[in-house]
Amino acid sequence: MDKVVQIKDIKQQFGDKTVLDNISMDIEKGEILGLLGPSGAGKTTLIKILTGQLKPTCGTAAVFGKDSSALTGEDYSRIGMMMDNFGLYDRMSCYDNLLFFAKLYGIPKQRITEALKRVGLLEAKKTAASNLSKGMRSRLLLARVLMAEPQILFLDEPTSGLDPATTEEIHKVILGEKQKGVTIFLTTHNMVEAEKLCDHIALLNDGKIVEYGEPKELCRRYNHQKRILVHLYNGMDVELEQDRESMDLLTQYWEQEAIETIHSTEPNLETVFMELTGRKFE
């Protein structure tokens, strides 16, 4: 597999404060990598380094095999960035916002309509950006990025503060891009989003990657309890070990058709993070 992003021993310091500490990882073509961590963990700083907005104190970051601080205009035309701090032209309509960037990228106008359609903003195309809700603004930012048909997407907290319906729509668009072979680097502090979208996850805390892997595999790795929780129709909750005796009891419940719900007790990403760092996502 092609490595689209390569990060090696990245360290970033602002004065005395170490924001990123020896970060290393690779992202392969067509993969969604989620950088998961609480606010202030260093997620946006890493995106800034990868997109050439910030030069790391030490270490190397390469995108398309090229040092990120030496990315050229041609490279940027293959990179899409949806950063929380990238603004819109408030007085201009959704369509004109995209038309301006279409002119900059030199892409045909029909892609504007396509992009607006994909993010569900076609009906609001004449609406001024200042009159859009937060969710609609996020979708317009995403449309601006998608319109250029990038090969790699950097999405910084793409659904932060959005309602569930908008979040779901954005997730669909992200997964659609993945199906097209786009490589996606996503930062989030939403563990459900990370589990749903990402092929690999890196848990970032205080500038360090404390764990890396596939979301489900990560959860399994920290499944120390290995217990089974059974809720019976008679209202009783039963917690079972994973052993021969439990199997007999479970068989008995099954035969009696007494089981209403049954769950294993592997942790979710949040509990894994808590176990590793002693803190919650914020």
Added chain:
Amino acid sequence: MKHILAVLWKQIKDTFKNKEILIQFVMFPVLTLIMENVVEMEGMPEQFFTNLFGVMFIGMAPLTSMASIISEEKEKNTLRALMMSNVKPVEYLVGVGFYNWYICMLGACVIGFAGGHTGAAFGKFIFIMGIGILVSILIGAAIGTWSKTQMMATSLTVPVMLVFSFMPMLSMFSEGIEKVARITYSQQIHSLIYQLDVIDSVAEPAAVIVVNMVLAIILFIYAYRRSGLE
């Protein structure tokens, strides 16, 4: 060139929706048209309002609009998005600068027309106005680049704008002020357009304007190195 034209398109599109900027562009040309046609006073020099408002227009419109546009883009992080879309700082500045210059030149044409200038006099008037507008654009670019927010840009623009736009008017009433004002480009522009038909010497005005322009460029470079365009 593609990027410059795109920035230019964006500015033109935005002009009619940005009332604060639109007022700056329209106010003095309209005022000149009205005052030159309505007010008649005995002993009042010819084209009094044309010359006065012309210089005030130079000192206000290009300076405030340039500073406002750049600082707004910085504050709202649209400039960062542009830079990450491969727009080079020079392309952005040329696009916004040319837009400002062009719109202000249209305003200057209206002011010249309102003053009754024709033929060569009109050409000279427009040429002198064009140079003054260019210096103001450079100062506005320096202020906009220096400022992180629109509020900060406004705080810096207002005193600078007042000095350059009102000094020529005040110098008509005070020799002391006139002596100080002579070192400003706006005063020299005022002197030049006041004696449009019989410009006796351009050496001093040209020297002052060039020095002002060089200082504005130095100021801009310093602001750019300090704050950049993001």
